[in-house]
Amino acid sequence: MSSDSAQQSPLSDFSSTPSSVDEDLQVYLKPEGEKIRLSLPRSTQRSGSTDWSEVWQQLKHRLNGSDRSWQPGTTVHLSAKDRLLDGRQLQAIADALEEVQLQLGRIDTSRRQTAVAAATAGYSVEQHSPIAPLSTSTSEAAPQWSQPLYLQTNVRSGVDVRHSGTVIILGDLNPGGTVIAAGDILIWGRLRGIAHAGAQGNRGCRIMALRMEPTQLRIADAVAKAPETPPAQVDPEVAYIAPQGIRLTKGIDFFKTHSFSAEEGGWTDL
Amino acid sequence: MSRIIVITSGKGGVGKTTVTANLGAAIANLGRSVALVDADFGLRNLDLLLGLENRVVFTAVDAIAGECRLQQALVKDKRQGGLALLPAAQNRNKEAVTAQQMKELSLELSEKYDYVIVDSPAGIEVGFQNAITAAQEAIIVTTPEVAAVRDADRVVGLLEANGIKRIHLIVNRMKAEMVQLNEMMSVEDILEILAVSLIGIIPDDQRVVVSSNRGEPLILADKVSLPGMAFNNIARRLEGDKVRFLDLMASQDNLINRFRRWFR
Ligand SMILES: Nc1ncnc2c1ncn2[C@@H]1O[C@H](COP(=O)(O)OP(=O)(O)O)[C@@H](O)[C@H]1O
């Protein structure tokens, strides 16, 4: 694997990739006390139907791939943010949740039309002003660190998985698919797409895969692309930042033979 | 129970329409009734491949608009009793039809036909969304090329998100000698990425082009060709028969086992 550590920026400077794991860009499912919060991405400027079909694909991907460790019948609070949802779309979401034994309870929205549609369909609604989002958990100041995202599914071409913590995929990361994580990335399968670990600047993060055949690997601000003719390595491997840039090694011994050095800005041999 | 199957690919020009026409004819040849729906609005050519162009009077859009009954818009193939085509409008754009209308239309056809097979347009936009809305099953068509497989993978993800769980794969335009020389993706390479069930492999063959130009599905030829046999086998596999994969490399001496496995 050829590699080059792009601009040796200081560790504290996250400016190159600060928002890449922004929770507002993706569908999120996370426990919140007794309930589960399902948070939709903010709406984009793009045409309504394409935008909805992308959100829908992400939602199904997350639900189908989840480990379903919740209690059957758990209530879900939907954060629809500034998204326009009609009755049909709300019904589709409720049905999708029901398939995995979750129950749509309340809907939080900043849009009047969505609130009306939700109330008409018989859900309890909380409408809040668009300027101050209700969920204070998405504080802008400090980079957030979330629970690991565990997905039991393939990440296919055209699919982006972004998460402000560690990502674990039980399946393949296919060419054309992308995983961007603030923490580590563990692919229990083939890694053939693009993986970016430590996306908020943490150079200690690693990318692990049963079969490492990536299009491109990134850790923090370092980038490495696959060589033209990848060596036929069949063992699980770990990608990490060494002082010289991104390196690959067999997974089995990595933690015995390497340690992270903040001064060196990377992992060094013991 | 009748089956609604969408033929799709993501990438254009990989053989969706060719597969729809020939597979439809092959299923009808097994004694099943089949309605083929051309959902490629604005670019219709399924009627051409079936040799039915000159008999098209009304289209799906006319039926949806209530300008004719659905039965009137259907073109029945005189050579094969069980086969009928619902043509797409050539002059209207794809916004002329909604997903809901497409769904109702497919469901209505499924009351009368054993199979409703929908030929979808390229891409993943509105026309594609409309084509998949009623389907319970999908056949993904790809050629052994990196770009085609990449698009097929994207489409598999979208089908999964839309609750279509039965997804079959056809690898079209296989050139055995190129795989052998390691110049082309093998079926195994493709399956490794797409992870869906293989239902057929169709060789790259001039006779496919000739039959399309003549408007004569391969299954109707006096002496059935290798690609014609491949379509017949796919039809039988859809019906639940266990049919071995053709040995497309029988004429080649130097067999690579890795490739051969799929043809036994
Ligand atoms: N197995 C094959 N061997 C040779 N030519 C083929 C084969 N399958 C398709 N073709 C040719 O490829 C072209 C595109 O096929 P078509 O079915 O129109 O693709 P699509 O509907 O996916 O756009 C046509 O000219 C067709 O004759």
Ligand SMILES: [Mg+2]
């Ligand atoms: Mg076509």
